[in-house]
Amino acid sequence: MTTPNPSGAGKSKTKLSRDIVLAKALEMVDAEGLDALTMRRLGQELGRDPMSLYRYAENRAALLDGVTELVLDQLTIQPEDPDWKAQLRKIAHNLRMLALRHPNVVPLLVTRPLSTPLGLRPLGTLRPLEQILSLLVSAGFEPSDALHVYRVYYGFLYGHILNELQEFVVDPEENEVLLRLGLHRLPAKEFPKLRALAPALSDYDGASELDQGLTILLSGLEAQLSRQAAAALG
Amino acid sequence: MTTPNPSGAGKSKTKLSRDIVLAKALEMVDAEGLDALTMRRLGQELGRDPMSLYRYAENRAALLDGVTELVLDQLTIQPEDPDWKAQLRKIAHNLRMLALRHPNVVPLLVTRPLSTPLGLRPLGTLRPLEQILSLLVSAGFEPSDALHVYRVYYGFLYGHILNELQEFVVDPEENEVLLRLGLHRLPAKEFPKLRALAPALSDYDGASELDQGLTILLSGLEAQLSRQAAAALG
DNA sequence: CGAGTAAAGTCTACAGTGTAGACGGGCGTT
DNA sequence: AACGCCCGTCTACACTGTAGACTTTACTCG
Numbered sequence A, B: 001m002t003t004p005n006p007s008g009a010g011k012s013k014t015k016l017s018r019d020i021v022l023a024k025a026l027e028m029v030d031a032e033g034l035d036a037l038t039m040r041r042l043g044q045e046l047g048r049d050p051m052s053l054y055r056y057a058e059n060r061a062a063l064l065d066g067v068t069e070l071v072l073d074q075l076t077i078q079p080e081d082p083d084w085k086a087q088l089r090k091i092a093h094n095l096r097m098l099a100l101r102h103p104n105v106v107p108l109l110v111t112r113p114l115s116t117p118l119g120l121r122p123l124g125t126l127r128p129l130e131q132i133l134s135l136l137v138s139a140g141f142e143p144s145d146a147l148h149v150y151r152v153y154y155g156f157l158y159g160h161i162l163n164e165l166q167e168f169v170v171d172p173e174e175n176e177v178l179l180r181l182g183l184h185r186l187p188a189k190e191f192p193k194l195r196a197l198a199p200a201l202s203d204y205d206g207a208s209e210l211d212q213g214l215t216i217l218l219s220g221l222e223a224q225l226s227r228q229a230a231a232a233l234g
Numbered sequence C: 001c002g003a004g005t006a007a008a009g010t011c012t013a014c015a016g017t018g019t020a021g022a023c024g025g026g027c028g029t030t
Numbered sequence D: 001a002a003c004g005c006c007c008g009t010c011t012a013c014a015c016t017g018t019a020g021a022c023t024t025t026a027c028t029c030g
Helices: A018-032 A039-046 A050-055 A060-072 A084-101 A103-115 A123-138 A143-167 A175-184 A192-196 A198-202 A206-233 B018-032 B039-046 B050-055 B060-072 B084-101 B103-115 B123-138 B143-167 B175-184 B192-196 B198-202 B206-233
Strands: none
Touching: A018 A039, A018 A060, A018 A103, A039 A050, A039 A060, A060 A103, A060 A123, A084 A103, A084 A123, A084 A143, A084 A206, A103 A143, A103 B103, A103 B143, A123 A143, A123 B192, A143 A206, A143 B103, A143 B143, A143 B192, A143 B198, A143 B206, A175 A192, A192 B123, A192 B143, A198 B143, A206 B143, B018 B039, B018 B060, B018 B103, B039 B050, B060 B103, B060 B123, B084 B103, B084 B123, B084 B143, B084 B206, B103 B143, B123 B143, B143 B206, B175 B192
């Protein structure tokens, strides 16, 4: 009697899997931040012994890498897009949205690669790089120039995301108040400019700011591309 | 007999201070990374009970903030410099050098602000912002435009630093070998472009890359400034 | 000089962490 | 029916940050 759990009525006796574990982990990170994700709590959330998690991730760091991959996998890139500029625009906006949707994951996104040599990173985090390189080469860039372009592009993009997230205040209600209260704390003589900018700080349109930057950047890159084409012909 | 320690012969019986604590903390982070900096080890390193540290920092997070400030304080900015473009260039290169000198602190630099509302950050981390705003306003930018410019500039700068640090491989000896070994691990069909770029990846001149980017960026910003000046006159 | 006070440093203790290693029980295949 | 394998569990260990009470040190004031 009481067959263990044919298909999962009340609890969740269905067999665990990497996807299930990672999904729950991401859920917890989104809801409560990185520090709240402990092996014990994750195990509890899944109704399993914490130790069972180690069947699906070597250790906590690897688990976090998995979460990173999970997020980055949601970034779709079309390396065959003939309009490379439009494609880079789309990617940028999509990544920005991902970052806004999972702000607690962003530290992982920017921080993990700093401690892992390129070749040893989770494949999921390298895929965007590969695909963008492919996009650029298809567009006519020499491979080494494509790398150069990628660096400028991704540098700008991550810079923007960090910037925007820094000024992002969670509570939409107390937004202005809190912000000004925070700024009010600053010594008036030392931070006159910053304090005066309180109003300007509170309305910040990240999407348009990103887009303006992209316009400048992409036209600059395009100029570089046509300069090359000309050089190749002459 | 054996007066405790008049001025500190062998050990270090001189009174502790915030500066001493933070300096040692930075030293440890530089040498062994963020995770190695535990209260207990830091205490041990200073020849004191770990608990004594709590007189100089409210908790571990605050201590890390202190380390961040310590690094950022080494960034000198001249807000009165009449040549704002040159000044921004200098700042960028100086910050880059700081990042290279303290790579383990960079995660703090980019990550801590994400979890602290602007007004509540350590003053030392806000000072660069204030000073750059001041520089830009002196140069003729409207305050709100100065903010805009600051965002573009700092976004670009941090983006570059992250980029460069990602590709930085510590061991100068095994540099190429390790890098290629790492890349060799990647599935050949999935990552053809990336694998082919191994040689290009290994020679990366961060300083010149940064400088080229700055040139483009600064001339763009200058154009914006003169456009404004014209508009104000017309 | 001696007493009193405030700061600096220490001790103990607790709740929580990641994870190694041995173990058991259920499954599918032979 | 017996095998072997994978999944999950249990126990245990070394280590973490830090609250709270305590002791020691340094310094000031009468």
